[in-house]
Amino acid sequence: MADLSVDLAPNNPRELRLANPVIAASGCFGYGLEYAGVIDVQRLGAFVSKGITPQPRAGNAMPRITETPAGMLNAIGLQNPGLRGFVRKYPKLWETWRVPAIVNISAESVSEFAAMARVLDEQPGVAGIEVNVSCPNVAAGGFCFGWDAGMSADVTRAVRAATTLPVIVKLSPGATDIAEIALAVEEAGADAVSLINTLVGMAIDTRLRRPVLANGTGGLSGPAVKPVAVRMVYQVASVVRVPVIGLGGIVSLDDALEFFMAGASAIQVGTAIFAQPSRVVRLIDELDAWLESEGCASLAEVVGAALPTRPAGPGTATAAEPPSEFDFAAALATR
Amino acid sequence: MADLSVDLAPNNPRELRLANPVIAASGCFGYGLEYAGVIDVQRLGAFVSKGITPQPRAGNAMPRITETPAGMLNAIGLQNPGLRGFVRKYPKLWETWRVPAIVNISAESVSEFAAMARVLDEQPGVAGIEVNVSCPNVAAGGFCFGWDAGMSADVTRAVRAATTLPVIVKLSPGATDIAEIALAVEEAGADAVSLINTLVGMAIDTRLRRPVLANGTGGLSGPAVKPVAVRMVYQVASVVRVPVIGLGGIVSLDDALEFFMAGASAIQVGTAIFAQPSRVVRLIDELDAWLESEGCASLAEVVGAALPTRPAGPGTATAAEPPSEFDFAAALATR
């Protein structure tokens, strides 16, 4: 047994210690309960709840989901019972669980974010907060918080001040310079960052001649986005010191290893759980077996293995050194 | 036979009139010659050459390509014979061809872009220029031209002043607000815009524990990116008046129709040509047959069919109206 445990909030006395680095992603695992009859939820490193908002939300009109090549689009519209409804129901249940539960929160103003964090701070059974900054800032005319370093930092600072719980800020891939945003939220007190949230996409129903989703656009997830996610994790892990949680298209052990080697201390699995629920638990065993076979005593030994030795400057996506000479034989070695 | 022809430079006296709206994308069709022994190149609406730079470039080290879920990453590094080498060889050949040839140009400064356009202006066999702004601006510390509206406009203005040829500006999906960039280049004199170029991605070779591509990052293309491309085309077509050329993951007729309905006047096919060269020509026939079956006399009748009736304001990705009531029966109708 290799050491799979990880603390995702090393700077926080309350810690966010996970038995293993495999986390179920927000919006893809309900409130944990939904999958409890199908897989052993308690074996996960942690899970993140569906996004909660200050008020209950009925979500978007249907259709809300559609499939795309090796991916899917969703526009659920954050259907949820609202913070009070959530608090009445889940924390006391989760308190009886072994698996840490992280609450994903969304809001449309800095003060709403802070107010939610304040309420969650007192809840039993809540191990941490994941702040979803991929939502429109009403005060900024609907411009997404997560696309602007200043706005992302404002939210982080407000949440940080409102709770002593571990705070993970979940970054949006819509930002042109994701490393800049990551540095800003780190500076503002985030215990960890997670990335990526979905890319904004659209599918057209060519029979009806209108967007498939009632909302028009939706969030793209699944294997299709993996290369973008790996690149962003690599970019962010090159510059921040807090733990990075990588996600976006992870299905297999090899996918997970890509993220670890790109610098992720833990990973989340979202869309792939829909397709094969049992695989997310198997991933933990496969990771353990792989580390053994590689002679690694702990996961930490491979985290960041593909990063250049010295972190690159802010905002650059510098590659690892290319092989110094044209390695003909190595290139042939797959045969 | 429906009318498939389209003029992609209606504001330019030199015109860019295509017999049909199916174009082979830059970097995926060499210089046209490479596919001439496999498909009937002359049947295409047009093709775009591999990206040309002022100087010859040897490109990046190997590996340069890798496959990803329903997509691929490339980091060719613009290997090309340079403008002079290009000019010695292709324009006179293309002059004998029926299919319009568009030259894709890249440079690292505004003046280099202009210098290239000036040389191309006099060449026979060149029907238009596609300006690739997805390259680093050396004067701006390597920040990509295409991620900044001002820099994109500067390049466009300089190229516009240097040639009377139709000028297409090819937008980068890395920009947070693609509509803003599109409006800026339209204002600066672009005859048309094309989008999207590749998304920046990465794959890690978990055996070697380093990025697969020698360059580290690469450009993501293929079906995986289609939802992002459709969304951006929809967003751009909602705000600009010049023709929009849509691309990104197009394989099938249905894919092409998604782009037309999202507002594209023409489409480009890139990665899919690698997988099935014959399909790009078949697409023209399929489009013709589909228009007939829908009783459309011309393609123009479906361009933008999925757009909201009034264009949305700059930078918004407003959806088409959702169905006013919950349409239970329509949702059931697929059964």
Added chain:
Amino acid sequence: MVDLEPRRTDATEEAVADVTVRAREFEAEVVAVESVMLDSTLITVRAPNGLASQVRAGQFVDVLCRVDGSYDPLLRRPYSVYRADPSAETLTLLVRPYGRGSQWLAAQGVGTTLDVLGPLGNGFSVAPRSRNLLMLAGGVGAAPLVLLSDHALADGRNVTYLMGAATAEALLPAGQLPSDVEYVVATDDGSRGHRGFVTDLLPEYLRWADQVFACGPGPMFRSLRDVSRAHRVGGKPRVQVSVERGMACGLGACLGCVVETRQGLQTSCVQGPVYDMDDLVW
């Protein structure tokens, strides 16, 4: 201060399934394949211990329609259980080749192993005192009503099975139904049974039926609604319909498949796919 109390009392809270669904993800070997109804296929797979006897009519299974190693198409496809054989421990699905997933599934041969998740959904509920059950089937909507007929007969009830299709060849062959079922058909071209819509036959059976169970395409539902309005008395007999939504998880987690009901938004994968027609907001 930010107001965190609900602004409106809607039913979003109930939309979150309280029940933990007991379902299994299992490898299911294809043991039989049979062509039926013009272009469709009956696929019989081996089911794990006890599943075939536990499954309720109207429940479905989610099938992964791709080879391992390919990520496209990505999501599972739901298929109603058409027949369940507890002694052979098999389930049978009725698959119409439509798009990418179903075409792949319909092309799989005996010996293939499928990745199946189920059983899912609520299933039909037959009131203890209902004697006469009326089925109304269109297309592959026939599937859940076959299992319901099997179970109803085993419980000693009477079943009349109405089915409509474009032509005789597209009908479920009579041999597929237990002989005790009264099978009445309609075809658009009159090549068998009543010429016209199957819902034309409804009025004469509505008085006989204690409950009606329907599954079929959109137009059939619309017509069912209209006929019911005109011919039911005091909302009787009750009509249960199985609805179809795009689904991702099948377990109430993604909220992608919701249906608006008089009780609020419900996940059709867990709280459906079967609803009392009068509860649907449409």
Added chain:
Amino acid sequence: MVDLEPRRTDATEEAVADVTVRAREFEAEVVAVESVMLDSTLITVRAPNGLASQVRAGQFVDVLCRVDGSYDPLLRRPYSVYRADPSAETLTLLVRPYGRGSQWLAAQGVGTTLDVLGPLGNGFSVAPRSRNLLMLAGGVGAAPLVLLSDHALADGRNVTYLMGAATAEALLPAGQLPSDVEYVVATDDGSRGHRGFVTDLLPEYLRWADQVFACGPGPMFRSLRDVSRAHRVGGKPRVQVSVERGMACGLGACLGCVVETRQGLQTSCVQGPVYDMDDLVW
């Protein structure tokens, strides 16, 4: 003023294939499937008119390894032509199940239709005066050398075929080669032939051979290079190797598969995959 003249005279211009490749994209029905070499498969497909007689040894075909309707895996996979039968109009490929594409391909049965693009690449060139040809094969690198052997014998030349593998079962069965070929093998475990590397056998044949043709895994090439340095005299005999690069287009358009040679960067799909070993920069 911006300088538009080349700063350096490199070979990028030549890297652009001048030749227009004549290749066909065709539907190829699988007509035979045979297990060989432990885990590999010989797949024989029907080829369009004349292709089997035109194909040169060392050329390859690009196969789409997925069902229509799935976009993953996306790109074609190159496979060397193992054998071409002009009278039956068939091509045979030797496929080792390795990753997603080859596993899919190796699992296809008789009757499946494959989407094939080819023939591609330059192929081996045998000098008119070469009498004695030496083949050096490792693993599925055996494939192009089988066709080369067939053609060489038909032209009346002498062929010695050296092959190495881990164990006897992983060797190409002798029955797969024409009986006139001298077949000499080496195995890592000594279960057949020489115990050790196949390149250990090279020195004794180098004097006999007018030309050497090699295809195999990386370590075999490295060892070939070392042995050649030590044992060839005046750069004779010449050695041609077939190299393997990840490919997207197969037609010289994407520049994804380039190889650095003394003549500059070359596309290994058009200007390769066969190179004179001494021309490669490695």
